[in-house]
Amino acid sequence: MVIFLSHLVNGVSLGSVYAIIALGYSMVYGIAKMLNFAHGDVIMVGAYVCYSAIQYWGLPPFVGILLSMVVCTLLGMLIEFGAYRPLRQATSLAVLITAIGVSYLLQNVALLIWGANPKVFSSVVGFGSLTLFNGELKITSEALITIVVSVLIMVGLTLFTGKTRMGKAMRAVSEDRGAAELMGINVNRTISMTFAIGSALAAIAGVLLCSSYPALMPTTGSMPGIKAFTAAVFGGIGSIPGAMLGGILLGIIEILGKAYISTELGDALVFAVLIIILLFKPSGLLGRPEREKV
Amino acid sequence: MKKPNRRFVTNLCTYLMVIIAFFVCRSMIDAGTMSRSMKGQLVPICAYIVMAISLNLTVGISGELSLGHAGFMSIGAFSGIIFAGWLRAVVPDVGNEVRLLLAILVGGVFALAAGFLIGIPVLRLRGDYLAIVTLAFGEIIRSLLNLCYFWLEGTDLRFSFGSSPDPAIKYLFNGPAGAQNVAKIPTETGFIGGFILVLVTLFVVLNLIGSRSGRAIMAARDNRIAAESVGVNITKYKMMAFTVSACLAGMAGALFGLNYSTLQSVKFNVDASIQVLVFVVLGGIGNIWGSIISAALLYVLPEMLRTFSTYRMLIYAIVLIIVMIITNLPLVRGFVTQLSNASERRRMHRDGKIRKGDAV
Numbered sequence: 001m002v003i004f005l006s007h008l009v010n011g012v013s014l015g016s017v018y019a020i021i022a023l024g025y026s027m028v029y030g031i032a033k034m035l036n037f038a039h040g041d042v043i044m045v046g047a048y049v050c051y052s053a054i055q056y057w058g059l060p061p062f063v064g065i066l067l068s069m070v071v072c073t074l075l076g077m078l079i080e081f082g083a084y085r086p087l088r089q090a091t092s093l094a095v096l097i098t099a100i101g102v103s104y105l106l107q108n109v110a111l112l113i114w115g116a117n118p119k120v121f122s123s124v125v126g127f128g129s130l131t132l133f134n135g136e137l138k139i140t141s142e143a144l145i146t147i148v149v150s151v152l153i154m155v156g157l158t159l160f161t162g163k164t165r166m167g168k169a170m171r172a173v174s175e176d177r178g179a180a181e182l183m184g185i186n187v188n189r190t191i192s193m194t195f196a197i198g199s200a201l202a203a204i205a206g207v208l209l210c211s212s213y214p215a216l217m218p219t220t221g222s223m224p225g226i227k228a229f230t231a232a233v234f235g236g237i238g239s240i241p242g243a244m245l246g247g248i249l250l251g252i253i254e255i256l257g258k259a260y261i262s263t264e265l266g267d268a269l270v271f272a273v274l275i276i277i278l279l280f281k282p283s284g285l286l287g288r289p290e291r292e293k294v
Numbered sequence: 295m296k297k298p299n300r301r302f303v304t305n306l307c308t309y310l311m312v313i314i315a316f317f318v319c320r321s322m323i324d325a326g327t328m329s330r331s332m333k334g335q336l337v338p339i340c341a342y343i344v345m346a347i348s349l350n351l352t353v354g355i356s357g358e359l360s361l362g363h364a365g366f367m368s369i370g371a372f373s374g375i376i377f378a379g380w381l382r383a384v385v386p387d388v389g390n391e392v393r394l395l396l397a398i399l400v401g402g403v404f405a406l407a408a409g410f411l412i413g414i415p416v417l418r419l420r421g422d423y424l425a426i427v428t429l430a431f432g433e434i435i436r437s438l439l440n441l442c443y444f445w446l447e448g449t450d451l452r453f454s455f456g457s458s459p460d461p462a463i464k465y466l467f468n469g470p471a472g473a474q475n476v477a478k479i480p481t482e483t484g485f486i487g488g489f490i491l492v493l494v495t496l497f498v499v500l501n502l503i504g505s506r507s508g509r510a511i512m513a514a515r516d517n518r519i520a521a522e523s524v525g526v527n528i529t530k531y532k533m534m535a536f537t538v539s540a541c542l543a544g545m546a547g548a549l550f551g552l553n554y555s556t557l558q559s560v561k562f563n564v565d566a567s568i569q570v571l572v573f574v575v576l577g578g579i580g581n582i583w584g585s586i587i588s589a590a591l592l593y594v595l596p597e598m599l600r601t602f603s604t605y606r607m608l609i610y611a612i613v614l615i616i617v618m619i620i621t622n623l624p625l626v627r628g629f630v631t632q633l634s635n636a637s638e639r640r641r642m643h644r645d646g647k648i649r650k651g652d653a654v
Contacts, residue, residue, distance in 0.1 A: 001396075029422075033423060036423075037568075051543060083615055083619070085623050086618065086619045086622065086623065087416070087618065089622075089624065090618075090622035091579075093353070093359065093575055094575065094580065094618055094621075094622050095570070096359075096571075096575075097572055097575045097576070097614065097618055098615055098618040098619070100568055100571075100572060100614070101612075101614035101618065102611075102615060103612050103616065104607060104608075104610065104611035105612065105615065106610065107607075108607045108608040108611060109608065111604075111607075112608070153575040154305060158490060170607035192332070222564075222565075226429070226433075227425075229426065230426060230429075230430065233422070233423060233426045237422065262441070262456065264437060264440050264441050264456075264470075265437055265438075265441070266440060267433060267437055268433065268434045268437035271429075271430035271431070271433050271434050272430075274426070275415060275427055275430055276428050278419060278423055278426075278427055279415050279418065282418070282419055282423060283419075283423070284423075
């Protein structure tokens with residue numbers, strides 16, 4: 001039972017990281033209607049920047065996180081401006097391929113700067129772990145922080161999209177870009193802002209991910225990126241609570257599957273559950289079903 | 295005499311292009327002017343050309359974005375390799391040509407079956423949801439392969455699932471370590487086999503596109519509801535395109551697999567699927583000869599950039615982004631549309647469908 005609980009906590013913690021990444025995916029998809037395959041690599045860049053800030057420049061972890069958020073925000077806006085904006089009118093497949101190109105680009109630039117050898121990421125959270133049940137259940141501080149941070153982000157984002165002017169503009173653009181433009185919303189600025197927020201979240205996710213799983217390589221971001229994309233679809237792409245729910249469920253399934261069924265099959269299980277869910281709810285758990293017009 | 299129509303001419307040119315390319319490569323091999331590394335690339339290039347054409351059938355003709363095409367390739371590759379290994383144990387003096395041919399057929403059959411089974415759930419979904427599910431299937435296939443073990447006892451093929459390997463057994467397929475001790479087909483034979491496979495693929499796909507079924511597939515792509523309302527069975531035709539595409543990918547996989555003496559399933563991950571998708575999109579969606587050229591060029595490009603060593607993938611990425619942006623610039627697009635409109639007008643003018651001064 002206690003072992004199960006500890007797996008469950010690990011699952012929720014990993015799932016929270018997926019959820020944070022999935023939020024970025026989902027927001028960008030909702031507004032720009034594109035699959036941003038480079039999102040996973042922004043995570044990796046965020047983790048590397050934080051690593052460099054702490055290891056090479058001796059900055060305190062908190063400053064490292066802030067720095068990586070700033071760098072990723074700028075990077076996200078730069079990618080949007082340089083690679084995706086010229087393709088605003090192009091087919092979605094063309095944008096997808098460009099996103100793949102950006103993903104290769106980021107990985108290879110990281111390879112040139114930081115090299116191929118995995119870096120050991122030292123955790124940014126300093127305090128010890130929480131022990132319950134007379135020391136039988138040990139919850140690491142990383143897991144706790146990850147869960148708390150993701151809940152905060154989710155609440156913050158819900159408030160942001162619900163209450164602020166920019167947030168409302170984002171929802172309007174995702175609903176109907178043409179109509180939003182006619183109502184005087186600056187679509188380019190809104191999309192740019194979405195990329196900025198998504199990338200800042202990716203930076204946080206990168207730091208949290210590497211605090212729990214410390215090997216940092218130029219390809220570190222790709223698998224979590226794909227899983228988070230799966231999570232976003234799982235919960236209903238474009239929906240903020242959906243991304244959160246999808247991410248956490250995915251993390252739990254992955255960790256429990258690896259623990260109780262087979263380490264090899266953990267990933268396969270995640271994808272199998274996704275397929276089954278999509279068969280019964282074709283637009284994800286919390287997604288709105290699309291109505292077709294003739 | 296009836297004038298040959300345009301599609302016929304395009305198809306003929308596509309066949310000719312492949313045949314000429316084959317003979318140029320052959321004569322370069324005979325003359326000894328082809329470098330060793332280039333020669334080693336010939337069979338993979340053929341396999342990836344087939345992959346690109348078959349994915350174009352799914353993405354371009356049928357209009358479904360698939361991100362798991364490498365999964366079918368891996369099924370074809372490993373079933374082909376295992377079959378070829380078994381065949382050699384049963385009939386020791388079997389020729390390489392026969393072994394390759396049968397392996398390709400077996401790979402195609404297994405991939406076809408997988409395509410059919412996977413198609414049932416996948417084709418119920420639309421758009422990006424379909425894309426993520428194909429990606430999921432690709433990854434599931436890869437994970438399951440990591441738990442499979444195949445070996446020979448005499449001439450009997452044995453299989454186990456999930457057990458840890460016994461070092462005493464000489465495995466044909468050893469879970470995460472992939473296929474081992476493959477009796478690979480020599481490059482010369484493989485290249486001829488690859489050339490024939492490309493021609494067969496072209497024949498199948500081009501004829502399918504031109505047939506009644508092909509028109510139904512494209513009608514379902516262009517407007518699902520309209521096609522359905524004139525009596526096109528959407529599921530049937532989508533399934534047809536998907537399974538044919540999977541079968542061809544499996545054949546390409548068997549050809550690819552028998553070119554190496556060891557092969558791991560990591561070779562067929564999401565990145566491989568995406569690479570093929572890049573070939574298809576850069577060659578032009580729905581454009582078969584474009585797929586052939588872009589698959590061949592883009593497969594060799596990283597090799598040609600080898601002199602830049604560490605920068606080569608960086609250059610590849612930048613080329614990819616720039617090509618996508620340039621081909622989608624409004625200026626360039628407008629120019630291309632104008633060109634094709636002009637040639638269309640000339641053709642109609644020549645055929646007497648319009649006269650000078652008619653509004654078009």
